[in-house]
Amino acid sequence: MGTGSKSSHASYAVGPTTASEADDVVAEAPAEPMSDEEVQAKADLLVAMNLMEEIADPPFAVDPEDEVPTDPVERYDLFVGQVEQAQEAIEKLKEAGASDEEIEAHTKALKAQTLAYLNSLDEDDLREIAEAKGFEHPALVGLSGKGQHPLVHWLDPAYPGDIPSKAKIQAAALSRYNELLAGKTVGGMTLADLHEIEGTEPPVSGGAWKATPDEVASSAQAVTASIDAWNEAKKTYGPQSQEQRAEALQTMLAAEQKLASADCPELGEDLAKAKAEAKSAVDEALNHTYVHAKDVQPLVQQALASGQLSETEAMHLGGHQLVALMRPSTPESEVESLKALAAKRQEKLANLDAGYAAHVAMAPGGDQPLNLPPAGDPGAPQAIAAWAKNAGDVRDMQTDVNAWYPYTQQGGASDTPYAEHPALGPGKYLHPGDLTSDFKSWAAKQKLSDLRTVAGELGMDNNAKATRAQVQNYIAASFNKKYDQQAIKDKVNADVAKKEAAKAAKAAAAAAPSTKPDDGLASDEAVQALASKLPAKGTDSAAKPAAPAAKPVKAPKPGSFNANVQAMMAAVQHAKATNQDLPARVDAKEVASWTFGAGTTASHLGGIHAKTIHAAPDGSPWMFKADHNHGGALGHTEAAASQILALSGVPSVPVYHHKTKDGTAGSVQPLLQGAKPFTSSPSQWTQTQVDTIVRSHVGSWLISDHDGYQDNWLQTPSGGLVQIDHGQSYKFFGADKLSVNYDPNGVTPIHQKLYQAALSGGLANGVKINPAAAHPVIKKFESMPDAQLRSVLHSTAYEGAKSGVAWVPQMRSRAAKALKIPQSQVTHDQIATAFLDHAVERKNNLRENFSDFFVQQLGLPSGASLKHGGGS
Numbered sequence: 001m002g003t004g005s006k007s008s009h010a011s012y013a014v015g016p017t018t019a020s021e022a023d024d025v026v027a028e029a030p031a032e033p034m035s036d037e038e039v040q041a042k043a044d045l046l047v048a049m050n051l052m053e054e055i056a057d058p059p060f061a062v063d064p065e066d067e068v069p070t071d072p073v074e075r076y077d078l079f080v081g082q083v084e085q086a087q088e089a090i091e092k093l094k095e096a097g098a099s100d101e102e103i104e105a106h107t108k109a110l111k112a113q114t115l116a117y118l119n120s121l122d123e124d125d126l127r128e129i130a131e132a133k134g135f136e137h138p139a140l141v142g143l144s145g146k147g148q149h150p151l152v153h154w155l156d157p158a159y160p161g162d163i164p165s166k167a168k169i170q171a172a173a174l175s176r177y178n179e180l181l182a183g184k185t186v187g188g189m190t191l192a193d194l195h196e197i198e199g200t201e202p203p204v205s206g207g208a209w210k211a212t213p214d215e216v217a218s219s220a221q222a223v224t225a226s227i228d229a230w231n232e233a234k235k236t237y238g239p240q241s242q243e244q245r246a247e248a249l250q251t252m253l254a255a256e257q258k259l260a261s262a263d264c265p266e267l268g269e270d271l272a273k274a275k276a277e278a279k280s281a282v283d284e285a286l287n288h289t290y291v292h293a294k295d296v297q298p299l300v301q302q303a304l305a306s307g308q309l310s311e312t313e314a315m316h317l318g319g320h321q322l323v324a325l326m327r328p329s330t331p332e333s334e335v336e337s338l339k340a341l342a343a344k345r346q347e348k349l350a351n352l353d354a355g356y357a358a359h360v361a362m363a364p365g366g367d368q369p370l371n372l373p374p375a376g377d378p379g380a381p382q383a384i385a386a387w388a389k390n391a392g393d394v395r396d397m398q399t400d401v402n403a404w405y406p407y408t409q410q411g412g413a414s415d416t417p418y419a420e421h422p423a424l425g426p427g428k429y430l431h432p433g434d435l436t437s438d439f440k441s442w443a444a445k446q447k448l449s450d451l452r453t454v455a456g457e458l459g460m461d462n463n464a465k466a467t468r469a470q471v472q473n474y475i476a477a478s479f480n481k482k483y484d485q486q487a488i489k490d491k492v493n494a495d496v497a498k499k500e501a502a503k504a505a506k507a508a509a510a511a512a513p514s515t516k517p518d519d520g521l522a523s524d525e526a527v528q529a530l531a532s533k534l535p536a537k538g539t540d541s542a543a544k545p546a547a548p549a550a551k552p553v554k555a556p557k558p559g560s561f562n563a564n565v566q567a568m569m570a571a572v573q574h575a576k577a578t579n580q581d582l583p584a585r586v587d588a589k590e591v592a593s594w595t596f597g598a599g600t601t602a603s604h605l606g607g608i609h610a611k612t613i614h615a616a617p618d619g620s621p622w623m624f625k626a627d628h629n630h631g632g633a634l635g636h637t638e639a640a641a642s643q644i645l646a647l648s649g650v651p652s653v654p655v656y657h658h659k660t661k662d663g664t665a666g667s668v669q670p671l672l673q674g675a676k677p678f679t680s681s682p683s684q685w686t687q688t689q690v691d692t693i694v695r696s697h698v699g700s701w702l703i704s705d706h707d708g709y710q711d712n713w714l715q716t717p718s719g720g721l722v723q724i725d726h727g728q729s730y731k732f733f734g735a736d737k738l739s740v741n742y743d744p745n746g747v748t749p750i751h752q753k754l755y756q757a758a759l760s761g762g763l764a765n766g767v768k769i770n771p772a773a774a775h776p777v778i779k780k781f782e783s784m785p786d787a788q789l790r791s792v793l794h795s796t797a798y799e800g801a802k803s804g805v806a807w808v809p810q811m812r813s814r815a816a817k818a819l820k821i822p823q824s825q826v827t828h829d830q831i832a833t834a835f836l837d838h839a840v841e842r843k844n845n846l847r848e849n850f851s852d853f854f855v856q857q858l859g860l861p862s863g864a865s866l867k868h869g870g871g872s
Contacts, residue, residue: 038096045089056117072125083157111158118152126151140173143187167813211262219259223278226252260328279329290631291319293412316345318407333825352397356423375450385457391479395430432480578720583670585654630803632665636795641703641729648780650699651722675714682757691773697751698777704733709747734810771854771863797832
């Protein structure tokens with residue numbers, strides 16, 4: 001049977017196999033009859049597995065067209081195509097209702113076959129295939145010659161291409177290549193040896209000016225001196241600081257340019273080494289510094305005059321990006337990517353200007369009402385719907401453009417940054433809440449039938465049965481993410497169904513006594529009423545004078561009605577206690593405008609970052625954590641983590657990004673007054689405290705915070721429980737694991753302490769891990785639109801990517817895999833995008849991940865119910 005290009009369209013007879021063949025390919029068939037879908041999926045799987053085997057060990061082909069290619073890359077591509085067919089067939093089996101055991105058996109068989117095929121290839125074939133698939137310098141891995149060759153795993157199509165284990169293999173090769181560039185040997189190879197193996201030319205001299213070895217050494221020293229001068233200029237403050245920084249930056253780039261353009265054949269590879277070391281040193285000097293738009297202004301003006309930069313590039317890129325464009329060592333692919341980015345930004349800015357002009361024509365803002373036409377006028381519904389959609393687009397564009405515009409020449413170096421782009425000026429941002437209020441004031445004067453027509457223009461297909469409030473909210477959802485159009489349509493359908501069911505029930509109940517169904521959760525009054533019927537714990541029941549003393553009241557039996565009521569009351573009281581003790585969240589813009597008093601050191605508060613205590617305008621104590629190493633990126637991160645937790649209902653102290661008078665960036669937060677350390681051991685924890693820790697774990701996993709050890713937990717004055725210090729959020733993002741044993745800091749987070757105690761029987765009698773406790777938090781996170789999470793994390797992603805925070809290598813690897821480019825060509829914006837994509841992916845997988853975690857790692861079958869919308 002051939003495996004040429006015709007094979008995907010051929011017909012195959014699927015007959016019985018021998019016992020040994022069946023064991024290798026499919027799991028044991030179920031006793032009950034299979035559906036047509038399941039039969040077809042199994043047939044597809046069998047064909048794919050057979051073709052994989054033939055590609056790995058080709059039979060003699062009578063027809064030359066059916067011969068398996070001898071080229072290793074072509075054969076690998078054929079093999080991967082069949083693996084993908086097999087994976088699709090397994091997915092169809094899963095959809096058709098095949099058991100988990102059967103799916104697992106098929107998956108294992110598939111992985112065994114891919115592993116056997118790749119292990120059968122020799123090292124030269126593996127290198128050739130890996131290089132064709134984008135792996136850089138494959139000859140630099142597998143140098144020990146022991147065990148399985150790393151490229152076997154990197155090429156294995158049974159595993160996703162973006163998993164950390166594969167990224168580590170590429171990272172090892174790139175690290176070893178950098179060692180070769182620096183003049184070292186790797187596995188007995190020199191740089192020249194490697195390029196001979198690869199069949200490529202090593203970096204050689206070929207600059208613009210002839211230099212002697214002494215002149216090259218002098219140029220290298222000049223680069224070092226200019227870097228020192230740049231590092232000193234960064235520390236200056238005052239009227240002359242901007243000018244000094246600009247001059248130092250100009251000198252450093254000129255020194256690098258001179259060395260990069262030197263031609264000295266006498267030095268051979270040593271010249272390439274000197275240039276590589278200079279590039280690396282300048283990279284280091286720039287990567288840990290915020291380059292202000294005015295720092296590069298003189299360089300940009302020169303580059304514009306010489307034609308090195310276009311107007312589009314000069315006006316639409318930030319400081320780091322402009323420097324990259326002007327440096328001779330920047331790879332051509334990155335240069336082209338930056339030029340494309342500048343053009344894209346110019347287009348976005350033009351779209352924003354046009355959209356904003358159209359918006360203010362109908363929504364002038366301030367105290368003026370909307371200038372919308374009456375909804376019943378001819379053509380008005382279409383115009384109003386277009387305005388609503390445009391308002392949402394403008395708000396999104398304002399958020400997007402403002403993330404980079406202040407760092408450009410026109411936004412950060414101009415005296416009139418908003419003259420040509422008023423949509424970005426102070427007070428010009430569209431506030432969804434204010435716009436919704438203005439819209440509803442206008443809508444109150446319109447006929448419901450006309451508003452329904454407007455909603456229909458926006459895609460509301462059940463508008464005829466929607467109420468006024470539902471129609472208004474549906475239209476407002478175009479520019480206010482508080483509302484969800486699909487959820488509103490679903491509610492309309494549910495209301496209609498409920499009314500119809502009520503009518504039917506009324507007719508059916510005409511001859512029978514009616515009963516009121518349970519509405520779900522009890523009100524506070526109902527809970528108190530139930531509680532009043534329970535005997536008070538630890539006291540005697542009231543007795544008549546002549547009656548004997550009542551017996552002591554026993555503790556309610558776990559799982560009984562009384563126990564459930566008491567647990568419900570305890571949960572309500574705990575939530576109220578925590579929330580009333582937490583400082584109120586203040587608008588971030590307001591906090592940014594505050595001037596805090598002089599600070600005092602706060603080393604007693606612990607942690608690895610320096611902290612100072614300051615007085616807020618109202619006199620309350622606030623803590624400031626400076627971020628000296630990353631220019632405030634960590635401040636953005638902790639502020640975003642705090643906001644994300646608050647949106648889900650997980651108790652958290654509000655944190656804000658802040659800059660002090662001297663320009664030091666970091667985070668600031670109010671102190672939690674009257675709180676005390678949560679020092680008790682797991683055997684003393686109550687069910688309410690355990691449920692709180694489980695809920696907090698969901699939030700900690702979403703923000704990738706693995707630093708929640710017990711010292712970072714406080715008990716509030718009213719008895720609530722709250723985790724503090726989310727400064728390590730996202731530090732291990734992309735490499736972390738949702739595991740009972742994952743502890744990258746070696747400090748045992750409190751949720752791990754809880755789970756380990758539960759597994760070893762160390763919790764109090766009757767206290768247990770309840771997977772259902774995680775459900776409200778998961779549900780809240782799921783209801784958060786992807787765009788909202790991206791918006792909250794925008795500064796975290798882009799500032800973190802520029803400043804090289806801990807998660808950057810992981811996200812650079814993900815971006816490279818997704819874009820199919822070398823890691824060295826990945827830009828800061830692409831790294832930030834990979835971060836945001838992974839954050840959204842984690843949010844959307846919370847339910848499945850925690851269900852698997854509770855079932856597989858903690859042995860709690862009830863955790864499976866999370867996949868179906870809740871818990872027991």
